[in-house]
Amino acid sequence: MALSEVLRNSLDGFTLSLILALSVAALFWRLFTLRLDPREPAALKPDVPVIGHIIGMLKESHRYWAILYKQNPMPACTLPMLNGKMYIINSPELVSAAFKARTLSFDPYLIKTLKHMIPISNKAMDMFAKDDFFHPWVNIVYSKMTGTDLLKMNVNALTDIYNNINNLPQNMEIEDTFIWWRHLLTVATITTLLGRDNPWKKDRSMVAKFWEYETSVHHFVVGPAPRVTAPAAYRARAEMHKALMQCNFETRGYEAPDTSGMIKTTSKVEEEHGWSTSDKAAMAIGILQGSVNNTVPISYWYFMHIVSNPKLVKKLRVEAEHLVTAGQTLPNGKREMLVDIRGLEERAPLLVAAFRENQRVVGVGVINRWVLDDTVLSDGQRSYLLKKDTPLLMSSMVNHTLEAHWGESVDEFDAERFLRTDPRTGAEREFHGDAPVPRGAFIPFGGGKHLCPGRSFASAENWGTMIAFLLGFDITTPQGTPLVVPERTMPLPTHGTGRPVAGSDLSSSFRRRKGWENVVWKVAEL
Numbered sequence: 001m002a003l004s005e006v007l008r009n010s011l012d013g014f015t016l017s018l019i020l021a022l023s024v025a026a027l028f029w030r031l032f033t034l035r036l037d038p039r040e041p042a043a044l045k046p047d048v049p050v051i052g053h054i055i056g057m058l059k060e061s062h063r064y065w066a067i068l069y070k071q072n073p074m075p076a077c078t079l080p081m082l083n084g085k086m087y088i089i090n091s092p093e094l095v096s097a098a099f100k101a102r103t104l105s106f107d108p109y110l111i112k113t114l115k116h117m118i119p120i121s122n123k124a125m126d127m128f129a130k131d132d133f134f135h136p137w138v139n140i141v142y143s144k145m146t147g148t149d150l151l152k153m154n155v156n157a158l159t160d161i162y163n164n165i166n167n168l169p170q171n172m173e174i175e176d177t178f179i180w181w182r183h184l185l186t187v188a189t190i191t192t193l194l195g196r197d198n199p200w201k202k203d204r205s206m207v208a209k210f211w212e213y214e215t216s217v218h219h220f221v222v223g224p225a226p227r228v229t230a231p232a233a234y235r236a237r238a239e240m241h242k243a244l245m246q247c248n249f250e251t252r253g254y255e256a257p258d259t260s261g262m263i264k265t266t267s268k269v270e271e272e273h274g275w276s277t278s279d280k281a282a283m284a285i286g287i288l289q290g291s292v293n294n295t296v297p298i299s300y301w302y303f304m305h306i307v308s309n310p311k312l313v314k315k316l317r318v319e320a321e322h323l324v325t326a327g328q329t330l331p332n333g334k335r336e337m338l339v340d341i342r343g344l345e346e347r348a349p350l351l352v353a354a355f356r357e358n359q360r361v362v363g364v365g366v367i368n369r370w371v372l373d374d375t376v377l378s379d380g381q382r383s384y385l386l387k388k389d390t391p392l393l394m395s396s397m398v399n400h401t402l403e404a405h406w407g408e409s410v411d412e413f414d415a416e417r418f419l420r421t422d423p424r425t426g427a428e429r430e431f432h433g434d435a436p437v438p439r440g441a442f443i444p445f446g447g448g449k450h451l452c453p454g455r456s457f458a459s460a461e462n463w464g465t466m467i468a469f470l471l472g473f474d475i476t477t478p479q480g481t482p483l484v485v486p487e488r489t490m491p492l493p494t495h496g497t498g499r500p501v502a503g504s505d506l507s508s509s510f511r512r513r514k515g516w517e518n519v520v521w522k523v524a525e526l
């Protein structure tokens with residue numbers, strides 16, 4: 001007799017249903033109950049079992065980590081998620097320790113994300129993911145954004161921006177300052193990487209295509225079918241890919257003298273490994289995305305935080321006047337104004353402090369790591385075990401918005417917060433790295449072996465741009481009143497900085513300043 005027949009004969013329907021229900025419950029309990037080693041960070045259970053944290057993340061995006069921390073201020077915790085777990089690290093001491101740990105890596109995320117983000121072949125991606133290709137390739141990215149390569153990038157970016165500024169009329173009304181600024185910085189950053197012969201220089205519509213793709217990048221990363229869920233972004237990516245192939249890779253345009261060392265050298269390595277034109281162009285999309293996606297919104301908010309504050313503009317102009325010298329008078333009667341971009345951290349402390357404060361205020365993204373091997377982190381008091389093959393997240397929003405670090409004015413933009421000398425008391429502030437807070441509490445560029453390689457470039461591009469706008473223009477609303485910083489959206493988990501909320505008044509008026517009408521901006525020879 002079959003087992004099912006035995007069961008049917010010996011048990012009534014109710015008992016059978018009960019056994020079935022208990023078995024399902026036991027299986028569910030077994031699958032979804034988090035079993036932790038006592039040395040791991042304590043569990044932080046969601047209100048709704050199993051899926052509560054996922055709902056929270058989807059609903060609140062980056063804000064969720066700050067909400068959780070406010071409710072449960074734990075230095076580190078483990079979040080149960082479906083039948084897995086994720087570690088969260090909140091305390092600056094543990095963030096610092098995590099940056100130092102060689103067994104915590106961003107690489108698995110980078111490889112997995114790139115595979116979906118860019119139109120690369122499986123063959124090239126498999127090669128990219130192998131240690132003997134990946135590590136030298138990443139080393140090129142880092143080494144080609146230092147020293148003379150970095151200097152050349154800074155000069156090229158600012159030359160592009162200054163050429164644009166030099167061509168502006170005496171007075172200009174802008175309807176959407178965000179879009180206008182986005183165009184200026186996107187083209188300059190891409191031109192720095194690819195050289196002047198690039199699709200974004202040739203065709204203005206390419207900038208909108210870049211942002212169509214960038215804004216929907218989560219459809220590519222998460223899947224499953226971006227062609228269906230984000231058709232416009234999918235088309236935009238295809239057009240960028242085709243244009244890059246034609247302009248920069250089929251013709252070996254990436255070898256041009258004004259192409260950045262980073263693109264030139266990574267493309268050369270790809271070429272030596274037999275990558276097709278299509279794969280080289282696909283990888284360039286990834287590099288451009290990583291370079292532009294943070295730089296442009298950060299830079300817009302930096303600009304807005306400054307120009308909306310007339311007192312700050314006044315102080316910054318005093319500082320900026322020492323950074324420029326008059327050059328020769330040109331045949332058209334205009335006067336060259338040379339901007340010396342060397343050593344701005346020492347020579348322009350307020351400009352730099354305002355930049356850092358802007359990053360504190362607007363940078364809400366997270367830093368992700370994958371635990372490659374069992375790792376123990378210590379904050380000096382307690383040690384935490386992190387188990388192999390577990391994701392780990394560090395939220396910049398948690399530490400960037402904590403009153404305990406930044407004081408009562410935490411919610412305000414205070415351009416002087418990052419000055420090493422407190423302007424109110426004259427006292428020297430205790431700094432840890434770039435910030436007057438414990439190491440690990442201010443992490444706009446991440447840290448450790450994944451510390452953003454583009455940080456010095458992006459910073460100099462921002463500072464140099466602001467110097468020309470501060471000295472050269474009065475920037476107000478069309479009515480002549482100070483601009484108001486628009487409200488920011490909460491970005492999706494794939495993005496680190498918000499955009500102006502829909503419906504904000506983004507109009508502005510640029511007027512050349514008296515005495516600075518006939519100036520031609522130029523980077524001083526270094």
Ligand code: HEM
Binds near residue numbers: 368443
């Ligand atoms: C204000 C502008 C920028 C911000 C706020 C920013 C922020 C970041 C952050 C938070 C990370 C993650 C670091 C970590 O995981 O510890 C990162 C990584 C990276 N950034 Fe930037 N970035 C900016 C500009 C740039 C630029 C201009 C480039 C290139 C020209 C660039 C290239 C990269 C690369 C290649 C990585 C990956 C590094 C790795 O995984 O080892 N970034 N950036």
